[in-house]
Amino acid sequence: MPRVPLFRRLPADRPRLSRDVKVLGVVAFFVMVGFGVVVPVLPVYVSSFGVGYLEVGAVVSAFALMRFAASPFCGRLIDLFGERMLLAIGIGIVAVSSGLVGLAHSYVEVLLLRGAGGIGSAMFTVSAMTLLLRSTSPGMRGRSVGFYQGGFLIGGMAGPAIGGVLATISLTAPFFFYAGTLAIAGLVGILLLRPKTAAAEDAGAAPAVPLRTVLRDPRFRAACLANFANGWTSLGVRSALVPVLVVEVLSGTPAWTGVAFAIAAVVQTVALGPAGRFVDTVGRRPAILAAYAVASVTVVGVSIAPNFAVLTALLCVYGIAAAFMGTAPAAAVGDATAGARGGRPVAFFSMASDLGAILGPLVAGWLVDVASFPAAFGVAAVFLLIAALSALRMPRERV
Known part of the structure; x- marks a missing residue:
């Protein structure tokens, strides 16, 4: 034998x-x-x-x-x-x-x-x-x-x-x-x-690729728009409003928020491996399209979640989408900037997320004051949907 x-x-x-x-x-x-x-x-x-x-x-x-x-x-x-x-x-x-x-x-x-x-x-x-x-x-x-x-x-x-x-x-x-x-x-x-x-x-x-060439690349533009939407929603609206929603709408405690975020973070971490393989084998374009569309629907659901269990489940779904949202745009930037010298294109990409994270909580907080939680999350959903649709302009190619 x-x-x-x-x-x-x-x-x-x-x-x-x-x-x-x-x-x-x-x-x-x-x-x-x-x-x-x-x-x-x-x-x-x-x-x-x-x-x-x-x-x-x-x-x-x-x-x-x-x-x-x-x-x-x-x-x-x-x-x-x-x-x-x-x-x-x-x-x-x-x-x-x-x-x-x-x-x-x-x-x-x-x-x-x-x-x-x-x-x-x-x-x-x-x-x-x-x-x-x-x-x-x-x-x-x-x-x-x-x-x-x-x-x-x-x-x-x-x-x-x-x-x-x-x-x-x-x-x-x-x-x-x-x-x-x-x-x-x-x-x-x-x-x-x-x-x-x-x-x-x-x-x-x-030969060095000029910055203006990179800025005109549809892959780079879609990635920056996606990073802005991700910063607005993940770093801004999600972190700023979900804790308030748990306490004021679901009558929970701050500890509930910690539990929900921890579970969603574990799910997102587990999803990073499959997300990376998908982005590398299937492509950046379908990953951005699907992930940002799913995230758009999910954040609307978060704002109207009837109880803590549903909220946690939706945050987990968002975590899976976020695994793709974090990997696909960055990989697209790498494709668009191949041959470009220096870090200026990456700096623009990073600034897009920072801008979203700065403006997101401010606008969302104002919308909660003058309208409602669904309105604040709805604006975030619109940005996510726009990011998904922007991927349609990316070239259809496998990597």
Whole structure:
């Protein structure tokens, strides 16, 4: 009887994630663990300086606004320093500013330091995504982006739990912990990422694609519109309004929101692998069409969910769609920017999401005040549907 090996070798030609992608996934995990530790503590810490809700919101907005303002300059900085070095510099800025927040003596210091952190965050985000897209082949971009986002999601799930424990020690402990995790992330990046990827060398040898050519590419335009809708809905409306909806409409507690978000995050994390394979094998166009259409219908359902169980189920469906929404547009940007130098196209792509995340909560909150929750979620659904329809202009091709 022939002996069956316990472990089988993978086929030599089976596509594998590159080393840089794996390292970026680890970096993303440490960055998001620290960020998740700080998020539940930050409003309470800012309030301890004797300020009102407006000032608390300003600290949160300062981070996002400075991210948005700094992103256009990141492309030029990548040209000067390279993706690997700018990634480390950006993480270093966030680490130092976060540690100093824990030592701040006034509200103004906290506000300025969080703004500085937003600048560093923009450097990290743009350089990491530029490096990720350049270090992967077209047939692996969806899976690579999915792995990278998986690091963020897993870190985001672990962070708040750790933050709750650290908050029992002191309100400043989470900020020092955040600085530590960022220091680890920066060291991992600077030591393990290759100074220059093979893809970047090929791009440098080939004629550079002008930025205006990239901006006219229907794949890039559809991806930016999709990222704007995703930022408006996922980072803005979903995060800002679902907690309020649970308490005021479903008569639940804030803990219910945490449970629902945690379950949806697990579902989204599990869906990232299949989503990446779909994007790489079936295509970016059908992934954007289907995922954004499903998300559009789902967010409307969230606003009229009759009970907590239905709400959680809908958030899980949205989580599955979000796995595709996070991978397909980024992969499309990689396709459209192949041969383009610097990170300016990726900066535009990142700014689209930031703009949606800044405007989404403001407009949605106003709509809840003057109209209703369905109206606020309905506007988000319209943006998602427009993003889905914009994919129709993308070329019909398999990758």
